[in-house]
Amino acid sequence: xxxxxxxxxSLDQPFVTGSIDTIAGPVPVVLAELTWRDRRGGYKVxxxxxxxxxxxxxxxxxxxxxxxxxxxxxxxxxxxxxDALRRxxxxxxxxxxxxxxxxxxxxxxxxxxxFGTAELVSRVKSSGLAQVVSHGVLVLPQLGATGxxxxxxxxxxxxxxxxxxxxxxxxxxxxxxxxxxxPEMRAVTFPLRERLVLVPVEAVSVLxxxxxxxxxxxxxxxxxPGWYSIARALERAPIGIAAAVAAVLAGTVLTPAxxxxxxxxxFAVKGxxxxxxxxxxxxxAFWSAGASFSLAxxxxxxxxxxxxxxxxxxxxxxxTSLHGVEKEMRLVLPWQAxxxxxxxxxxxxxxxx
Amino acid sequence: MSDxxxxxxxxxxxxxxxxxxxxxxxxxxxxPHGVFVMDGNRAKMVDRGACMECGACALNCAFGAIDVKSxxxxxxxxxxxxxxxxxxxxxxxxxEGPTGACC
Numbered sequence: 071x072x073x074x075x076x077x078x079x080s081l082d083q084p085f086v087t088g089s090i091d092t093i094a095g096p097v098p099v100v101l102a103e104l105t106w107r108d109r110r111g112g113y114k115v116x117x118x119x120x121x122x123x124x125x126x127x128x129x130x131x132x133x134x135x136x137x138x139x140x141x142x143x144x145x146x147x148x149x150x151x152x153d154a155l156r157r158x159x160x161x162x163x164x165x166x167x168x169x170x171x172x173x174x175x176x177x178x179x180x181x182x183x184x185f186g187t188a189e190l191v192s193r194v195k196s197s198g199l200a201q202v203v204s205h206g207v208l209v210l211p212q213l214g215a216t217g218x219x220x221x222x223x224x225x226x227x228x229x230x231x232x233x234x235x236x237x238x239x240x241x242x243x244x245x246x247x248x249x250x251x252x253p254e255m256r257a258v259t260f261p262l263r264e265r266l267v268l269v270p271v272e273a274v275s276v277l278x279x280x281x282x283x284x285x286x287x288x289x290x291x292x293x294x295p296g297w298y299s300i301a302r303a304l305e306r307a308p309i310g311i312a313a314a315v316a317a318v319l320a321g322t323v324l325t326p327a328x329x330x331x332x333x334x335x336x337f338a339v340k341g342x343x344x345x346x347x348x349x350x351x352x353x354x355a356f357w358s359a360g361a362s363f364s365l366a367x368x369x370x371x372x373x374x375x376x377x378x379x380x381x382x383x384x385x386x387x388x389x390t391s392l393h394g395v396e397k398e399m400r401l402v403l404p405w406q407a408x409x410x411x412x413x414x415x416x417x418x419x420x421x422x423x
Numbered sequence: 424m425s426d427x428x429x430x431x432x433x434x435x436x437x438x439x440x441x442x443x444x445x446x447x448x449x450x451x452x453x454x455p456h457g458v459f460v461m462d463g464n465r466a467k468m469v470d471r472g473a474c475m476e477c478g479a480c481a482l483n484c485a486f487g488a489i490d491v492k493s494x495x496x497x498x499x500x501x502x503x504x505x506x507x508x509x510x511x512x513x514x515x516x517x518x519e520g521p522t523g524a525c526c
Binding site: 180181212215217220256258260330336337381382384387389391392395396398399 | 425426427428429430431432434435436449452453454455456457473474475476477478479480482483485492493494495496497498499500501511
């Protein structure tokens with residue numbers, strides 16, 4: 071674009087090791103290896119720490135010493151995503167075009183439209199990419215297709231979009247095959263490792279709610295004959311806390327781990343089944359306490375809490391549809407609400423019985 | 424995807440008009456669940472039930488042969504949409520605002 075201004079990412083970012091001169095100006099160079107600082111940052115965001123500000127400057131970067139013939143790989147400006155991409159490029163020369171997705175990964179940003187046609191076209195222009203490479207090809211992660219229309223990118227900036235593999239780890243094989251993906255590289259899966267890597271962030275996100283429910287149960291546990299007794303609250307506290315812990319473990323750890331083998335397609339039912347196992351364990355553990363209403367309340371809370379947490383795991387999974395989840399919620403939300411009311415009623419009644 | 428990792432199928436909104444298909448093959452390339460395959464010089468919908476309504480195929484069909492009411496299959500996003508206006512999607516409504524909510 072004649073007259074359009076070229077903007078470049080800052081060279082003053084901790085993972086930038088130098089710069090390479092191009093017709094469009096100096097382009098920051100990054101390593102294909104991660105440092106301990108990169109790994110520490112990745113570990114923190116897995117636990118939800120600083121997850122929404124883990125960003126890098128958008129624009130054009132270089133790995134190795136790329137030329138006008140080197141491939142252009144497009145990605146998001148979530149640093150975890152950027153790192154996952156560059157670590158696969160060991161020993162290669164490539165350009166990386168980072169879109170401004172406001173620190174969100176490719177899949178979620180594409181759904182939102184920030185990893186989108188308009189941003190890609192404008193980033194191609196503002197990076198001066200047409201002067202840097204001569205092949206006119208952009209390699210995009212396949213999961214970006216939810217936000218990017220390949221035919222409109224071509225109309226907008228002249229570049230041809232080639233859909234890369236779903237997973238960055240398949241990039242070396244894809245590049246070696248001359249930008250060809252096997253059917254396996256095109257398919258989204260959800261193996262145990264991927265189901266579990268998201269457990270910490272999921273568990274942390276429900277921890278606040280679970281803590282509030284446990285605290286509420288402990289405080290309300292004092293209600294009974296003679297209006298209120300702190301001794302009674304303390305005596306019943308272990309049962310209430312156990313129920314909250316069981317709900318979190320069942321809904322955010324065990325249900326994701328056991329997902330393919332649990333009955334029913336609805337996540338809420340899968341979670342309820344695991345929650346029921348947790349409820350039985352609580353009843354066994356506290357049976358000698360003889361507090362039948364309290365134990366019943368704890369059991370219902372474990373089932374309902376696990377069911378609700380599991381239902382929210384639909385968003386983490388890789389195969390649920392909007393209209394499917396809406397149907398599931400229509401079917402199960404009334405039961406979850408009923409269960410919550412029942413749990414509160416039984417818990418309060420347990421103060422007397 | 425193994426059989427244990429399939430979801431509710433009877434409410435999926437995906438539609439395909441084979442008459443408009445030109446056989447460009449984009450849908451078969453972008454679908455992460457193998458819903459479309461190329462059959463000669465046309466696309467063929469072979470596993471509609473695996474569709475997660477992401478909308479990649481429809482967006483990348485330059486000929487309007489595919490129609491789907493797309494969105495995210497995420498209970499948290501649906502709950503969030505009860506409390507605010509706008510479509511069910513990840514992150515905040517305002518693309519210029521700070522990111523929040525979930526993904």
